Structure formats: C-alpha cells, structure tokens
Amino acid sequence: MKVTKFGGSSLASAQQLQKVLAIVKSDPERRFIVVSAPGKRYPDDTKVTDALITYYKHYQNQEDTRLDKEWIVNRYRDMAIALKMDLAIIESIKASIDQLEQLPIANNPYLYDAFLAAGEDNNAKLIAAFFRENGLDASYLHPSQAGLLVSSEPQNARLLPGSYERIQNISNSESILIIPGFFGVTRDNNICTFSRGGSDITGSLIAAGIQADLYENFTDVDGIFAAHPGVVPEAQPISALTYKEMRELAYAGFSVLHDEALIPVYHSKIPLVIKNTNNPDHPGTAVTLNSENRQQPVVGISGDDHFVCINIAKYLMNREIGFGRKVLQMLEELAISWEHLPTGIDDMSIVLRERELTPEKEQRIIDYLHNKLQVDSLTIEKELSIIMIVGENMKNHIGITASATKALSKKNINLVMISQGSSEVSIMFVIKSKHEKAAIQALYSAFF
Numbered sequence: 498m499k500v501t502k503f504g505g506s507s508l509a510s511a512q513q514l515q516k517v518l519a520i521v522k523s524d525p526e527r528r529f530i531v532v533s534a535p536g537k538r539y540p541d542d543t544k545v546t547d548a549l550i551t552y553y554k555h556y557q558n559q560e561d562t563r564l565d566k567e568w569i570v571n572r573y574r575d576m577a578i579a580l581k582m583d584l585a586i587i588e589s590i591k592a593s594i595d596q597l598e599q600l601p602i603a604n605n606p607y608l609y610d611a612f613l614a615a616g617e618d619n620n621a622k623l624i625a626a627f628f629r630e631n632g633l634d635a636s637y638l639h640p641s642q643a644g645l646l647v648s649s650e651p652q653n654a655r656l657l658p659g660s661y662e663r664i665q666n667i668s669n670s671e672s673i674l675i676i677p678g679f680f681g682v683t684r685d686n687n688i689c690t691f692s693r694g695g696s697d698i699t700g701s702l703i704a705a706g707i708q709a710d711l712y713e714n715f716t717d718v719d720g721i722f723a724a725h726p727g728v729v730p731e732a733q734p735i736s737a738l739t740y741k742e743m744r745e746l747a748y749a750g751f752s753v754l755h756d757e758a759l760i761p762v763y764h765s766k767i768p769l770v771i772k773n774t775n776n777p778d779h780p781g782t783a784v785t786l787n788s789e790n791r792q793q794p795v796v797g798i799s800g801d802d803h804f805v806c807i808n809i810a811k812y813l814m815n816r817e818i819g820f821g822r823k824v825l826q827m828l829e830e831l832a833i834s835w836e837h838l839p840t841g842i843d844d845m846s847i848v849l850r851e852r853e854l855t856p857e858k859e860q861r862i863i864d865y866l867h868n869k870l871q872v873d874s875l876t877i878e879k880e881l882s883i884i885m886i887v888g889e890n891m892k893n894h895i896g897i898t899a900s901a902t903k904a905l906s907k908k909n910i911n912l913v914m915i916s917q918g919s920s921e922v923s924i925m926f927v928i929k930s931k932h933e934k935a936a937i938q939a940l941y942s943a944f945f
C-alpha cells in the first residue's frame with residue numbers, strides 16, 4: 498500500500514491532472530491519494546488557497562465577494578471543461594464555495610480555517626470525479642471520515658492521540674480514496690488546518706495510520722538537490738538521504754517538504770520518496786532510516802536568512818548560578834522561541850528567527866538584561882544567515898570543519914558563530930546575510 502500525495506503545482510491544470518491520473522493508473526498500490534488545492538499554473542498566478550484568503554477577508558469586512566467566488570469556481574470549472582467532465586461536480590463545488598459565506602463571522606475562531614480548507618476539499622471532489630470518469634474506482638473521503646481528529650489550534654492543528662487507530666480503519670477500502678490534505682476536524686466538528694503547506698502533513702499522517710509501505714510525495718522537481726539550484730545551478734540531485742539529514746536541511750531553507758511532515762512517517766519507520774509529477778520515471782529522492790553504505794561525508798548544504806543574534810556579556814558570568822535560566826525565562830515569558838545558544842566563559846549569544854523579535858519585545862529584552870541582569874554589554878545583530886553542512890557520515894571523517902572554514906576564508910567570509918551538535922549530523926555557521934550565496938557556492942565547491 499502506498500500513500501501518494503500530490504502538491505498544488507501537480508494539480509494546477511487539466512494537463513497536470515492527466516499526468517496525475519496516469520501516475521495513479523500505473524501502479525495499483527497507489528490507493529490513498531492525498532491532494533493539495535490547485536497551485537500556480539505560471540509564476541505569477543494565484544494559488545487557490547491564496548484566492549480563498551482574499552475571499553475570506555472580503556467576507557469578513559462585508560465587502561463584495563462576487564469576483565472572488567467566481568474566480569475560485571472558474572479555476573475548477575476550467576479544468577473540468579478541458580477534461581471534458583460532467584459539469585455536475587462544478588455545481589457542487591460552487592455550492593460549497595458559496596456556503597462559506599453562510600458561516601458566522603462573530604465568535605468563530607475556525608472561520609479562516611474553513612475558507613483555507615475549501616481549496617483542498619473541493620479539489621479532492623473534482624479529482625475523485627475525474628478518476629471515476631476515467632475508469633478508476635475512486636471515492637472522495639472527507640478527513641473526518643478518514644479519522645483525522647485534530648487539536649483545536651486554528652492554522653496550527655496537531656493530530657490527537659488515538660487518531661492512528663481510527664485512520665487504520667480506512668486501510669481496507671475497496672476503492673481508491675481521494676483525501677483532501679491540509680486539514681482535519683476537531684472534537685467539536687470544526688475544520689482546523691495545519692500550518693501553510695500542510696497537505697504534506699496529511700499524507701504523512703495517513704501513511705502512518707494505515708502503516709503504508711511507502712509515502713510518495715509528488716511535487717514539481719526531480720527530488721532534492723545538494724544545494725539550492727537557484728544558488729548553485731549545477732547542484733547534483735540527492736538520490737537518498739536519512740530523515741535526520743532531511744530534517745536538518747529542511748530547517749535551513751530546503752522547503753521541498755513541510756518539516757512537520759517528516760515525524761509521523763519517521764516514527765512509523767515508513768520510507769518516503771519525493772518524486773516529480775512532470776518526470777515520474779525519475780527515481781526522485783528517497784528519505785530512509787539509515788545512511789547505509791554511503792561514502793560521501795556531506796549530503797547537502799543549505800542556508801536561510803532572517804536570523805538575529807542577541808549577544809550578552811557579563812564579567813564572571815560562568816560563576817553566576819542561575820544566569821542562563823533567567824535569560825531563558827525572560828524569553829519564555831515573552832513567548833519567544835530561540836534557535837541556538839552558543840556560549841563563551843563570560844558571554845552568551847541567542848540566535849533567533851527575526852520574526853520572533855517585535856520592536857516591543859526587543860525593548861523589553863534590552864530593559865530586562867540591563868536593569869535586572871546587569872549585563873556589561875549587549876548588542877543585537879541583525880541580517881544574519883545560517884549555513885548548514887549536513888551529513889550523518891561526517892562523524893566518520895576528520896577535517897570537514899577545516900575544509901569548510903578554509904573555503905569560506907578564501908572568499909573572505911567572516912564567521913560570526915560556529916556550532917556543531919553532539920550528533921555531528923550538521924555543522925552550522927552564522928554569517929552576515931550578504932555573504933550567504935557566496936558561502937553556499939564556496940562550500941558546494943569544497944564538498945562536491
């Protein structure tokens with residue numbers, strides 16, 4: 498049994514849906530199909546999910562929504578016409594898009610989620626009908642019928658305990674199930690979505706629930722490359738990498754798969770493969786449990802910007818019991834999530850994502866550190882990037898950091914910080930964002 502998820506660009510047009518049909522028909526084990534909303538057909542097109550957001554805003558402000566609804570329904574209708582489908586399905590899609598406007602605005606924390614989820618939900622209905630008209634025994638399955646019971650956290654849902662047992666019930670289905678991605682239902686029967694890009698999470702949860710043999714994630718690239726092809730055009734494709742490596746790369750800029758989508762399949766020991774709808778014969782990138790007999794120490798190099806660093810220094814910091822706790826407690830009270838915490842004897846740095854630091858929170862941090870913790874110096878450095886060199890095999894090689902720092906020094910790139918966790922699966926450098934591209938290119942040349 499395979500769970501096969503198709504992303505928005507794979508479902509954006511009639512031509513793409515034909516490819517998806519051919520992929521599903523080519524393998525009888527593809528019986529659980531998870532779908533995104535229609536994505537972009539060309540670079541400056543609008544994703545249906547984004548159009549639904551506009552529709553939501555207009556509805557909430559009680560503005561005219563006619564053009565929004567028309568545009569959204571036409572996205573489905575155009576595909577159905579081009580596929581020569583029976584247009585009865587479009588009537589039901591139209592009714593469902595219109596009905597969103599019947600939902601209460603006041604005291605409804607799930608209103609936005611209901612709009613967001615409509616993109617996936619209606620696409621699943623369309624695709625099930627398209628498959629049936631093309632000879633497949635396919636049925637649409639709402640996440641509530643699939644057993645996807647989630648927490649009451651709008652736009653950030655998590656699967657509730659016990660859901661895997663419920664999902665398992667669908668594994669005996671006779672027909673191919675078409676399940677909309679991106680959302681589940683709460684105990685009170687409200688639609689609640691995962692975070693953006695969350696259809697990958699649905700696929701992973703279904704795969705874990707039915708104990709699939711494989712989770713296939715179809716997108717619009719031949720898999721994952723050893724560096725971002727926009728930065729290193731000659732970057733080589735990665736044929737296989739481990740879950741840990743994938744997690745590290747996804748953390749710092751590799752956005753092929755939603756990072757929360759890795760956990761369910763990883764815990765259930767289900768292999769994952771990332772494949773290309775436009776080139777389905779390409780083997781893609783396999784995400785596996787072990788690195789097996791790979792020789793190469795480094796599997797990929799990633800980089801991500803928009804980091805800031807709070808640098809604190811205080812003489813005899815190492816002797817002041819509780820200092821670190823007080824700093825971290827302050828962050829907790831401000832609901833700030835931090836990323837890294839490199840330290841010296843008398844200094845400590847906190848690396849955060851820029852979005853965590855509002856001007857108000859920044860001022861409160863400055864006041865607290867000066868007034869309560871009486872630090873000697875405090876600077877907040879912005880426009881920083883993180884560069885990660887990733888490979889589980891690095892622990893068996895000596896000199897990886899030496900080669901990396903040599904490559905960076907040749908390009909005159911100053912290292913603001915270096916960090917390596919005890920698992921040795923990655924080495925992280927913090928540098929100024931203006932050097933990010935040059936750093937990735939230099940490191941790619943050094944290791945590949």
Ligand code: ASP
Pocket residue numbers: 504505533534544546547616678679692693694695696697
């Ligand atoms: N359609 C949703 C989004 O654009 C979820 C997804 O595509 O995975 O975020």
